[in-house]
Amino acid sequence: MSLKIAPATGTMMPLHAKARFIPRAIKADIAMATEPSPNARRTETIDNIELILAHPDEIAMEWIGNDRLRRQLVASWMVVEPRDTPLNPRLIGQPGIGKTTLGYAVAREMGREVYIFQCTMDTRPEDLLITPVIASDGKIGYHASPLVTAMIRGGVCILDEANRMSEKSWASLAPLLDQRRYIESIITGLKLRAHEDFRVCCTMNDDASTYEVPEYIQSRLQPQIELGFPDRADEKKILKFNVPFAPDDLVEMAVDYLQRAHRNYLRFTPRDAVGMLRLCLKLGRMNDQDPRMFFEDSVEGILGQDGIDFLNGIIPASARQSRPGQRMEFDEDDDESS
Numbered sequence: 335m336s337l338k339i340a341p342a343t344g345t346m347m348p349l350h351a352k353a354r355f356i357p358r359a360i361k362a363d364i365a366m367a368t369e370p371s372p373n374a375r376r377t378e379t380i381d382n383i384e385l386i387l388a389h390p391d392e393i394a395m396e397w398i399g400n401d402r403l404r405r406q407l408v409a410s411w412m413v414v415e416p417r418d419t420p421l422n423p424r425l426i427g428q429p430g431i432g433k434t435t436l437g438y439a440v441a442r443e444m445g446r447e448v449y450i451f452q453c454t455m456d457t458r459p460e461d462l463l464i465t466p467v468i469a470s471d472g473k474i475g476y477h478a479s480p481l482v483t484a485m486i487r488g489g490v491c492i493l494d495e496a497n498r499m500s501e502k503s504w505a506s507l508a509p510l511l512d513q514r515r516y517i518e519s520i521i522t523g524l525k526l527r528a529h530e531d532f533r534v535c536c537t538m539n540d541d542a543s544t545y546e547v548p549e550y551i552q553s554r555l556q557p558q559i560e561l562g563f564p565d566r567a568d569e570k571k572i573l574k575f576n577v578p579f580a581p582d583d584l585v586e587m588a589v590d591y592l593q594r595a596h597r598n599y600l601r602f603t604p605r606d607a608v609g610m611l612r613l614c615l616k617l618g619r620m621n622d623q624d625p626r627m628f629f630e631d632s633v634e635g636i637l638g639q640d641g642i643d644f645l646n647g648i649i650p651a652s653a654r655q656s657r658p659g660q661r662m663e664f665d666e667d668d669d670e671s672s
């Protein structure tokens with residue numbers, strides 16, 4: 335038997351026991367190397383066709399505030415008895431108001447894998463379903479989209495900014511979005527039924543640069559969950575969650591500004607405020623000054639002239655919400671008007 339002197343104690347140790355002396359840092363590296371890589375290839379063979387699966391999204395997102403919206407989404411995805419099917423909600427509201435965050439956070443709360451599919455005007459039906467890709471060995475590999483991967487694995491798919499898609503792409507989803515719950519891939523000839531745990535929702539921005547969603551699809555995307563602006567307390571929590579290193583007085587400045595913008599039906603959102611806070615802090619650090627000194631620069635950097643006009647008391651017409659009159663939730667004592 336081979337023996338080795340252990341450096342720490344000087345006692346004679348058999349070789350197989352030497353792992354005990356691996357320093358902690360190296361052990362951590364070994365552990366990382368043996369864990370499956372998030373990019374490891376995952377496949378599923380269906381009717382003799384091997385599909386290469388997409389990877390779920392892992393993002394530190396938390397939904398803050400409005401529990402009523404969260405519960406609407408949870409209820410939509412529930413199945414109350416075997417003859418029931420889940421609904422496919424659409425989350426609507428201004429860009430940057432938290433639609434993707436709500437969908438993602440609720441899906442993760444339910445313990446599901448979440449697949450976010452970013453829809454664009456160029457999204458083709460096969461991009462939504464299965465695409466053929468030629469591998470280096472010349473063979474064709476079939477890539478399942480995030481949507482189809484969620485269907486196979488019983489995950490949740492968020493069709494993000496879905497109203498950017500053309501009618502042709504929507505048409506391929508019609509059977510999936512009703513009781514049939516399947517898709518047909520022309521490229522592979524597969525008819526694929528969704529796992530019973532599969533859930534889907536769409537997010538849709540209220541802006542003009544999108545297609546009208548066809549009526550027969552709209553009727554399959556129910557219920558509509560409309561996100562309004564957060565109240566003052568929630569807005570503060572959202573900013574503190576997203577920029578936890580921002581000092582309170584700077585967060586207050588941003589919340590004051592945003593709440594005033596909401597009261598005036600402007601389209602400025604928590605996403606803009608997160609950007610403003612981060613820019614303030616960077617400019618402050620770079621110039622070695624109080625970040626509040628750079629609030630105006632940050633407003634200009636993130637919101638442009640509209641933001642500056644509003645800072646100076648002008649209500650910029652070009653920054654009005656495209657669909658004003660969304661439900662807003664203000665604190666009762668927050669009665670400042672401008």
Ligand SMILES: Nc1ncnc2c1ncn2[C@@H]1O[C@H](COP(=O)(O)OP(=O)(O)O)[C@@H](O)[C@H]1O
Nearest residue numbers: 396397398429430431432433434435572604605
């Ligand atoms: N209620 C909320 N809870 C937590 N974060 C929020 C909330 N609303 C907005 N945010 C933050 O605002 C940013 C934009 O949210 P996002 O979900 O991407 O908006 P949308 O999908 O509506 O464009 C993100 O940084 C997100 O963390």
Ligand SMILES: [Mg+2]
Nearest residue numbers: 433434494537
């Ligand atoms: Mg989004």
